[in-house]
Amino acid sequence: MWNKPFEKLRRRMTCLYAAIFGALILVIVAAAYTFIWWDILAHEKENLVAQIYHEGEEWVESEEAPCSEAAIRSGKMLAYFVNADGSKVILNQLGTGEAGQELMSHKDDWPKKLNTSRLLRMQSANGARYRYLAAVAPVIDGDKQIGRLYMFKNMQFYYHAAYKTLFMLLCMALILYFAACYFGYWLAERNIRPISNMYAKQQQFTADASHEMRTPLAVMKLAVQGLQEDEDSRLSDFAKESVNMLQSESERLSRLTENLMTLARSDEDILPVYTAQVDITALCKKVASQMSLLTAEKKLQLKQEIQDNLVMQGDEMALSRLLIILLDNAMKYSPEQTQITLRAAKVKMHLVLEVRDGGFGISDEDKQKIFDRFFRVDKARSRSHGGLGLGLSLALAIVRQHGGSIKVLDNKPRGTVMYVKLPTAAK
Numbered sequence: 217m218w219n220k221p222f223e224k225l226r227r228r229m230t231c232l233y234a235a236i237f238g239a240l241i242l243v244i245v246a247a248a249y250t251f252i253w254w255d256i257l258a259h260e261k262e263n264l265v266a267q268i269y270h271e272g273e274e275w276v277e278s279e280e281a282p283c284s285e286a287a288i289r290s291g292k293m294l295a296y297f298v299n300a301d302g303s304k305v306i307l308n309q310l311g312t313g314e315a316g317q318e319l320m321s322h323k324d325d326w327p328k329k330l331n332t333s334r335l336l337r338m339q340s341a342n343g344a345r346y347r348y349l350a351a352v353a354p355v356i357d358g359d360k361q362i363g364r365l366y367m368f369k370n371m372q373f374y375y376h377a378a379y380k381t382l383f384m385l386l387c388m389a390l391i392l393y394f395a396a397c398y399f400g401y402w403l404a405e406r407n408i409r410p411i412s413n414m415y416a417k418q419q420q421f422t423a424d425a426s427h428e429m430r431t432p433l434a435v436m437k438l439a440v441q442g443l444q445e446d447e448d449s450r451l452s453d454f455a456k457e458s459v460n461m462l463q464s465e466s467e468r469l470s471r472l473t474e475n476l477m478t479l480a481r482s483d484e485d486i487l488p489v490y491t492a493q494v495d496i497t498a499l500c501k502k503v504a505s506q507m508s509l510l511t512a513e514k515k516l517q518l519k520q521e522i523q524d525n526l527v528m529q530g531d532e533m534a535l536s537r538l539l540i541i542l543l544d545n546a547m548k549y550s551p552e553q554t555q556i557t558l559r560a561a562k563v564k565m566h567l568v569l570e571v572r573d574g575g576f577g578i579s580d581e582d583k584q585k586i587f588d589r590f591f592r593v594d595k596a597r598s599r600s601h602g603g604l605g606l607g608l609s610l611a612l613a614i615v616r617q618h619g620g621s622i623k624v625l626d627n628k629p630r631g632t633v634m635y636v637k638l639p640t641a642a643k
Contacts, residue, residue, distance in 0.1 A: 233396070
């Protein structure tokens with residue numbers, strides 16, 4: 217069964233494969249179209265120059281005009297015959313139509329060198345487009361060049377045929393693209409499946425191990441509590457210190473177990489969200505009041521900037537836990553005599569929660585990792601303060617369950633801002 221992260225990964229991989237396949241298909245289509253058009257054009261250029269030589273020979277023998285009247289009227293084939301230096305027109309077969317006039321107005325674009333050709337693209341004043349292939353070759357009488365003959369072949373038919381060919385190629389490309397998308401979706405599933413299976417096994421192991429650890433941990437906590445409350449026991453100072461250490465570590469291990477179970481549920485997208493109307497103003501003030509004792513103990517100042525009448529649809533217990541995690545995280549990394557600010561406000565249709573601290577800040581590299589499980593910016597300091605490296609992972613899971621987003625910003629001039637954006641309506 218796919219969970220949300222792997223389904224998103226599969227879609228991203230599908231989009232990547234589709235983009236690659238689409239680019240390849242477009243390159244192939246463009247290359248095929250260009251090659252076909254270039255081959256046709258090269259063939260027509262060669263034939264037109266050969267035709268000019270043939271018509272030139274007939275002119276020398278019988279003065280037969282290069283183009284028929286029908287070809288001139290339809291504009292299919294036109295000709296223009298001048299003497300060797302171009303100073304005198306021997307025969308003008310451009311006709312009186314608009315195409316002939318456009319050709320004459322673009323005389324500077326005609327091919328200059330003998331035995332060469334050029335494609336002319338023209339547009340008349342009324343918007344009509346003309347595409348003619350122009351070529352020029354000498355007319356030889358014996359050993360003497362008596363003139364140069366220009367011939368113009370209407371290429372509009374080839375353009376129409378090329379457009380039809382391109383349309384057919386694009387239709388085939390579209391069909392191939394959809395097939396490539398389906399293949400990419402299948403390929404992404406095939407590539408991700410082994411990773412997903414391993415992840416599912418790891419996830420199941422985490423959930424099972426966490427569940428199995430709860431009972432022995434509860435027994436250990438009760439046993440330690442019993443030792444602490446047993447007034448008849450004569451424990452040495454070392455034994456009492458060891459018992460207190462056992463209590464501290466068993467509580468830490470219990471928190472770790474609960475956090476792992478919560479994260480396992482969030483991975484399976486079964487983290488429960490009991491949607492109800494939550495008074496965020498009251499909740500923020502309540503959590504700030506609870507945390508103020510700890511901040512005072514650590515010589516920190518907790519400032520509140522909480523708007524009135526803030527309400528949203530969500531899970532009150534989960535949101536309370538979110539605020540505690542963010543405030544506790546700020547306390548761990550704030551030096552004494554600095555200020556922590558809890559801000560809550562409504563911005564348009566969203567509710568914004570901010571926790572600002574005056575610590576040393578977080579590097580850009582670490583900003584990309586702080587929501588990863590067991591990651592600590594300062595590992596030694598986190599351990600000394602009881603950090604597990606799961607707090608912000610849980611915060612991210614809670615925010616996502618409520619359809620919101622969380623990110624890390626820099627606090628000016630120093631420190632960090634945890635910025636949470638939540639929709640006021642339930643997702």
